[in-house]
Amino acid sequence: MSVFRGLYPPLITPFHADGKINEKGLRDHIDYMIDGGVDGFCAGSSTGEFMNLTREEWETVLHITKDQVAGRVPMLAGGAGMSTAETIERSQYAEKMGYDGLLVISPWYQVHTQREVYAHFKALREAVHVPIMIYNNPPVTGIQLGVELLERLANDGIIQYMKDADSDPYTIARLKMRVGDKIEFFYGHDNNAMGAFAYGATGWVSGTANFDPHRWSKFVHTCIDDNDYTLAKDLWYEILPFVEIATVGQNGERADWIAIIKRGLEMRGKDVGTVRPPMLPVTKDVEEKLQGIVSNLFAEEVAAALA
Incomplete structure (x- = not known):
């Protein structure tokens, strides 16, 4: 069984100008x-x-990804569905394809009780054999997965990993104190990663890592392998401008994070297209700020892309 540790970016899906999946771009x-x-x-x-x-x-993305990865690194599949039955069916599909684990957020829209969430993941655990990474993301689901619930899921062997997308990683510390090494912790937001590693996280599911995996990976392993938080702080302040623009929205709204990641890659000469509606491309003011950030990090690349 694979042990998941380190930098596990959730992959963007490149699109052509007509909105269709760009297979070559994804590969x-x-x-x-x-x-x-x-x-x-x-x-x-x-x-x-x-x-x-x-x-x-969704199936096409999973097939392309598995084929292109070709066993070089472990793979998790997003198995989330609006119902328990759909979640199980999607997760079983990914498991049969050969995915090493599942990343599963609790059902959204209906704000479920802690009792319902436990039953949901218990049913999933009984239906699949690969490790489950539970995904705590209160802004999306409308529910904070409580420490008591997560402790029970860990102690009962239902979950093996946790991705915590709460910007405050205190939940990781509280749960780590209770369950020790029964599960492994991944930080799932981007704006307080160093704090999460200091609390005991050993991985990062970072969307912004799509933009610059080399720099993001160096930061992660400086924290979790070298335990060098002095160097990690320097690396953090290198990547923080991009993290901030991708995670901190304007006027109380969420940031256009996926559009920003994709546009940042386009500025570096990577053919990944933009987002699908109802999401929209970045605004003019964000474009200008992003251009400055990308130029500071990759001056030569940006000049070549604009030439």
């Missing part, structure tokens, strides 16, 4: 990420715009 992006030092992938999840894909397209 090229996977190679770019592996060459950049990522430890694994999450495919068909939210950064990959699974919510904007048809079921057939």
